[in-house]
Amino acid sequence: MGGIGKTTLSRNLYNDRLIEDRFDTRAWVVVSQDYHVEDVFMVLVNSTGKDGSEVHEKSAEELADRLYKNLKGRRYLIVMDDVWDTKAWDDVKRFFPDDNNSSRVILTTRESEVAVYANPGSSIHHMSLLSPEASWDLLRETVFGQEDGPYELEKIGREIAENCRGLPLAIVVIGGLLSRDIKGENWEHIAQDVYSAMARNDGDQFMEILSLSYNSLSHHLKPCFLYMGVFPEDYEIFVSQLIKQWVAEGFIKPRTPKSLEELAEDYLSDLINRSLVEVRRRKHNGEIKTLIIHDMLRELCLRKARDEKFLQIMKSQSHGFPQDRKNQRRVSIHSDRLLPLNVVHDSYLRSLVYFCDLHSSNHLVSFIVSFRLLKVLNALTIRFSEFPFGILELVHLEFLAFCYTNKLWLPASIRKLRNLQTLVVYLRDVSMFHPDDTLYLPSSIWEMPKLRHLMFERGFLRSSSFEEIKGVLENLQTLSDVTNLKCTKEVLETMPNLKKLGISYVHDTLTEWSSYEFNNFIYLHKLETLKCVFVTRDASARQPLPLNLAFPPNLKKLTLSGCRISWEKMIVVGSLPNLEVLKLRDNAFEGSV
Structure with missing residues (x-):
């Protein structure tokens, strides 16, 4: 049964400090119904790896071999959550080495036969529904926290808890609804709704209880x-x-x-x-x-979304929209199979989101561009080998996210997307900090006045390009990750309301550190988060870098990496009055503390 607490119990065990100390390595992977074995191995390898080496673009066999090597000789705890069939266990079990060292694998499932199949000789922990007393305790804690709550609400509260039939998920969702009314003015009405939901005989009682919370949401939520x-x-x-x-x-x-x-x-x-x-x-x-x-x-989301023609999910088994689902405003594509152009012949589409691994093609770009009124396009899982110029016809776009694998530049014509608020461009299959693997940015970005968030992977804007900048991005709040940004006062004044900045400096011997003018950070009066990563190509350089750093007083979070600031100069960090989080990584400072 879903919502009975399998994952919650396993998560509490997994995060227990004594359990954490007992094992050399731990990993948690959610399998679910529509799993891909490569994704399962990827999560396990990333969680158990010791060297941090790159594992993307590896085959399932290579990942499985890496997993086995990561676990061999170590005491490990693996949690496989939400397993639906025996095949998922068959896919991974032989890559969990049995070294007789008290390693453990926890498997959660709604299907008893899956649990028995995984280990026929083990005892299975069957989750039970909560007793009326435990149900009331959970409801009371959800509504009032550690307080007991008003005595006059206990009777009706116990009645509501008991009508949830011991299902923890139903109790906490109804508790979330009741917590909006701690004086109890509408508890009688809610109690009647819960009772009516459980009186149904169509097998959908719990879903009807969950619907009560959705129905109570305000129109904006x-x-x-x-x-x-x-x-x-x-x-x-x-x-x-x-x-x-x-x-x-x-x-x-x-x-x-x-x-x-x-x-x-x-x-x-x-x-x-x-x-x-x-x-x-x-x-x-x-x-x-x-x-x-x-x-x-x-599932409640999807049911309500279908009823209101809010959203359509396209999966591998989809063969287009049902006839009664036309005029969808949003489509989320979970299929690795390219959809034919006539699958979604719908001019009403406003949002297109991809969650599948695809290579770009003229066919795919034509499919995307056919939706002329798109406002949101999230295509980060699609690998574009060159800029998809057809996207520039989507002039209503407000959110655009995609990734490159080859030609690492944005065209000046990106300015055509004048309604864009968020632009995200990441790189795939490129070398870390290789000088040729840099995303070159045009100065025309500063002609897009509605921009609020610019997020790149090693985005680079030539210093000469700033001389061409004609506008000021008043709305810009986020700029990351840019490379070798020269922080002149004139440059920083083009983004006066910036709140988050991420910069990487890949230094060569031909450029003076002082030319980057780090002391001008103080002109970013609204800046709250700053991340600076310094990479020197001279591997033998171990001296503190001649950096003249100065930070704005509103800074709340600061990350420094590789800058080798002498410890005596770290007082500039210690004097920041609003700093909440400080991360010092990879030789951020030199000297004894």
């Missing part, structure tokens, strides 16, 4: 929740990407002095407090980094 269905099952969702796509979709309506991104964070907090999405990872400063959505709640 409903599309934000439905958008969670865009992502594949068990997908770990990065909050930064989600928020940018929400903004581009137009879900966030400015009503306060807060920025659109700040409002989106408030919306997200509301969904989390209602237990409709779950925090998976947090940053060092406590901010939310990634989310997950339970597969039953994702």
Whole structure:
């Protein structure tokens, strides 16, 4: 049964400090129904690897061999979560070495036969539904935290908890709904709704309970929740990407002095407090980094999205849109198979998101460009060997993300996308910090006044190009990762409201460090996050770099790598009044502490 707590129990075990100390290495992989064995091996290899070597573009056989070598002779703990059939276990089991050293594999599944098949001689832990008393304890904790809550609400609260029939997911979702009304003004009404949902005899009682929370959402939160269905099952969702796509979709309506991104964070907090999405990872400063959505709640998303013609998922087994699903506004493609042009003959499409590994082709670009009203195009999983010029015809785009594998430049004509708010361009199959593997950027980017976020992989803008810059990007909040940016006062004044900056410096002996003018960071008065990575090509250089660093006082997060600042000069960092997170990596400073 879904939502009974299998993953929660396993996660608590996995994260227990005593368990962590007992094993040499640990790995957690979500398998799900539509798994790819290469992806499973990739996660396991990345989690158990000792050398950090590159594993992308490896075959399943190569990854399996690497996994075996990573685990051999080590005491390991592997969690395989959400396994649906025996084949998934057959695909990986022989690559878990049995060295008789108390290594363990935990497998969670809804199917008893899968558990028995994995280890016929072991005892299986069958999860039980909660008792009425445990149900009330969980509901009370969800609504009131460590407080007991008003005594007069206990009777109706116990009734609601008992009507959830002991299913933890249903209890915490209803608890999230009740937490919006801690005075209990509407608890009687909610209790009646829960009772009515459980009285159904169509086998969909629990889904109906989950629907109660969705139905109570305000009009501005409903599309934000439905958008969670865009992502594949068990997908770990990065909050930064989600928020940018929400903004581009137009879900966030400015009503306060807060920025659109700040409002989106408030919306997200509301969904989390209602237990409709779950925090998976947090940053060092406590901010939310990634989310997950339970597969039953994702199924609720997809049902409601179909009913409202909000979203269509295209999978490998899809053969086009059903006739009653035309005029879709959003399509999420989870198929590695190229779709024929006539699959989606729909001029209403506003959002196209890919979650499949594809190489670009004229056919594919023609397919994308056929949707003239697109506002969101996330094609990061597609490998473009050259710039897809047809995309420049999509003048309504507000969010564009794609990756390159060959010609590493953006054309000046990118300025045609004048409505663009977010531009993400990453590199695939290129060498780390190789001088030829740099993404050359045109100065015409500064003629795109609505830009809020520019995210590159080793993006480079020649110093001479800044002389051609005619505009100021007043709305720009994010610029990363750019290479060898010369921080002249004139350059930084073209982005006065920048909040996040990431720079890599690949230094050669022909350029003076002082020419980068690091002391001008102080002119970025709104800057809150700064990451600076320094790479010297002279491997024998071990002396502190002659850097004149100065940072703006509003800085909250600072990452330094490879700069070899003498410890005596680190006082410039220690004097920052608002600094919350400091990361010093790979010879960030020299000298004794």
